[in-house]
Amino acid sequence: MLWYKSWLETRWRFVIGLVLLMFSAASTVFTYPEVIKLISGMPNPDLSGALGRRVSETLALARDYRGYVWSQWFRQNLIQMWGIFAVLLGTGGLVSQASGGGAIFTLSLPASRNRLLGVRAATGLVEILVLAIVPPLLVPVFSTAIGESYAVSDALVHGACMFIAGTVFFSLAFLLSTVFSDVWRPALIVFCVAVAVGLSDLVLRDLPLVSVVRLMSGEAYFRTGTLPWPGLAASVVVSSALLYAASRNIARRDF
Amino acid sequence: MADAFVIETSGLRKHYGPGGQIEALRGLDLHVPPGSIHGFLGRNGAGKTTAIKVLLGMARPTSGEARVFGLPAHVQDASVEIRRRTGFVSDDNDLYDYMTVAEMIRFTSPFFPRWRRDLEERYLRKFELPLDRKVKALSRGMRTKLALLLALCRGAELLILDEPTSGLDPAMTEEVLQALVAHVAGEEMTVFFSSHQIAEVEQIADRVTIIDRGRAVVTGALDDLKESFRRVQLVFEGDAPDATFRTPGVARVRRKGRVLSVLSSAGAEALVDEARRLNPLSVDVAPVTLKEIFLETVTVEE
Numbered sequence: 001m002l003w004y005k006s007w008l009e010t011r012w013r014f015v016i017g018l019v020l021l022m023f024s025a026a027s028t029v030f031t032y033p034e035v036i037k038l039i040s041g042m043p044n045p046d047l048s049g050a051l052g053r054r055v056s057e058t059l060a061l062a063r064d065y066r067g068y069v070w071s072q073w074f075r076q077n078l079i080q081m082w083g084i085f086a087v088l089l090g091t092g093g094l095v096s097q098a099s100g101g102g103a104i105f106t107l108s109l110p111a112s113r114n115r116l117l118g119v120r121a122a123t124g125l126v127e128i129l130v131l132a133i134v135p136p137l138l139v140p141v142f143s144t145a146i147g148e149s150y151a152v153s154d155a156l157v158h159g160a161c162m163f164i165a166g167t168v169f170f171s172l173a174f175l176l177s178t179v180f181s182d183v184w185r186p187a188l189i190v191f192c193v194a195v196a197v198g199l200s201d202l203v204l205r206d207l208p209l210v211s212v213v214r215l216m217s218g219e220a221y222f223r224t225g226t227l228p229w230p231g232l233a234a235s236v237v238v239s240s241a242l243l244y245a246a247s248r249n250i251a252r253r254d255f
Numbered sequence: 256m257a258d259a260f261v262i263e264t265s266g267l268r269k270h271y272g273p274g275g276q277i278e279a280l281r282g283l284d285l286h287v288p289p290g291s292i293h294g295f296l297g298r299n300g301a302g303k304t305t306a307i308k309v310l311l312g313m314a315r316p317t318s319g320e321a322r323v324f325g326l327p328a329h330v331q332d333a334s335v336e337i338r339r340r341t342g343f344v345s346d347d348n349d350l351y352d353y354m355t356v357a358e359m360i361r362f363t364s365p366f367f368p369r370w371r372r373d374l375e376e377r378y379l380r381k382f383e384l385p386l387d388r389k390v391k392a393l394s395r396g397m398r399t400k401l402a403l404l405l406a407l408c409r410g411a412e413l414l415i416l417d418e419p420t421s422g423l424d425p426a427m428t429e430e431v432l433q434a435l436v437a438h439v440a441g442e443e444m445t446v447f448f449s450s451h452q453i454a455e456v457e458q459i460a461d462r463v464t465i466i467d468r469g470r471a472v473v474t475g476a477l478d479d480l481k482e483s484f485r486r487v488q489l490v491f492e493g494d495a496p497d498a499t500f501r502t503p504g505v506a507r508v509r510r511k512g513r514v515l516s517v518l519s520s521a522g523a524e525a526l527v528d529e530a531r532r533l534n535p536l537s538v539d540v541a542p543v544t545l546k547e548i549f550l551e552t553v554t555v556e557e
Contacts, residue, residue, distance in 0.1 A: 107312075252315075
């Protein structure tokens with residue numbers, strides 16, 4: 001029943017996220033004919049600087065449908081929107097509920113704190129997994145409607161990369177939610193971290209420490225067809241460490 | 256072997272805040288025998304809620320020990336077992352606002368293998384709880400009734416109530432207390448309930464512990480307390496002397512004009528003998544109420 005409770009607490013964040021991401025997938029696909037019409041006669045601009053290079057690359061990628069979907073959606077829209085909902089789904093829980101949200105009732109039940117936290121984390125992880133997999137799977141479906149094709153395997157791999165690497169942000173929000181008693185500070189802190197990481201990625205392209213954004217977009221898979229196993233493994237380790245820290249924090253906390 | 260006490264604490268201390276400046280419990284000794292209705296009386300901020308939280312594993316003691324059913328409350332696995340055998344109602348009826356009454360029951364019951372469906376139906380009828388109404392839409396009285404239903408139906412051996420009638424009007428308070436008494440009369444269980452309402456403790460408790468500033472200052476069977484506590488009032492011709500008494504059990508001495516008032520927790524006989532040596536004009540011995548015991552003992556600590 002703890003699953004049911006966690007679902008009730010997060011369902012609106014999840015459903016809104018799912019609808020928005022599905023809408024985003026549809027709009028990305030269905031605007032492709034207009035985009036390709038717009039850029040077909042346009043030469044590739046030679047722009048300098050990190051942002052200029054990014055614009056040039058995006059235009060070049062957009063001439064090919066697979067490149068367009070990756071650069072417009074997996075690398076930009078999906079990362080940003082999915083990231084926001086991953087963070088929102090990581091917030092909340094026992095500490096924020098301690099000020100009148102049922103935490104004392106929950107703690108009076110015969111369930112260990114590890115179990116309470118574990119169920120809450122698992123619910124959030126399943127929800128962000130669905131958010132990372134279902135909307136990308138719509139891309140192959142919608143693509144047929146505009147006369148294009150997109151491989152289901154590509155959609156799944158990008159979704160999986162998004163989930164595995166992006167869980168770091170979910171886990172960070174989850175950990176901070178065991179520290180702060182409101183839902184806003186954890187969310188704001190993680191958003192700031194995410195923006196910093198995103199900007200660093202634009203500027204410091206060769207620093208492996210900040211390449212979580214590239215991991216999330218599945219850039220290595222898009223460009224070379226191989227999966228970035230070390231990066232994904234590192235993400236799993238970092239996420240696990242953050243979730244473990246959250247469980248220790250809750251275990252030693254007084255309510 | 257059956258435990259002598261359902262709840263037992265010794266030297267229980269709990270400090271909060273940076274550097275442990277706030278001493279919520281300062282060596283609390285508590286003994287609650289099985290089958291009793293044990294009132295836990297204290298002023299606001301005396302440490303009642305903190306003690307209950309320690310018993311239920313929601314807060315860890317700084318030092319000392321708390322055991323429930325003989326199990327150490329600070330050990331996680333033991334704490335889960337304690338909560339499996341305990342019904343709990345918090346002072347603010349902390350329930351899930353987003354659930355309906357039916358959902359709250361459906362959510363809570365699977366945690367308790369001995370959940371009483373018969374009681375669930377009985378209390379739903381008795382309390383007239385609307386199954387499809389969200390908790391956030393319930394009045395305070397209805398929330399208390401729902402919280403009570405969720406606690407009573409657990410098939411628990413121990414019921415811990417933290418100021419269950421807090422914020423209720425007198426009619427609702429009476430209804431809740433009557434339901435509680437009727438329930439306990441039909442079930443073999445121990446009730447430990449905190450309150451600062453002396454009248455309601457007197458109404459339903461058979462044992463009482465008075466806590467003040469994190470320490471138990473009075474404890475025992477209510478009848479014994481009423482029997483053993485006496486007020487001896489001495490009236491003198493002139494100003495009352497600034498006397499000290501050697502008789503054991505003198506809890507409080509008040510001097511006002513010609514009157515010396517002595518509260519004894521060990522009867523009055525020996526005290527009267529000692530008092531007569533002060534040559535008072537008159538000596539009166541009077542029984543005291545729980546309210547007087549409470550007011551005198553918590554004031555002594557100030």
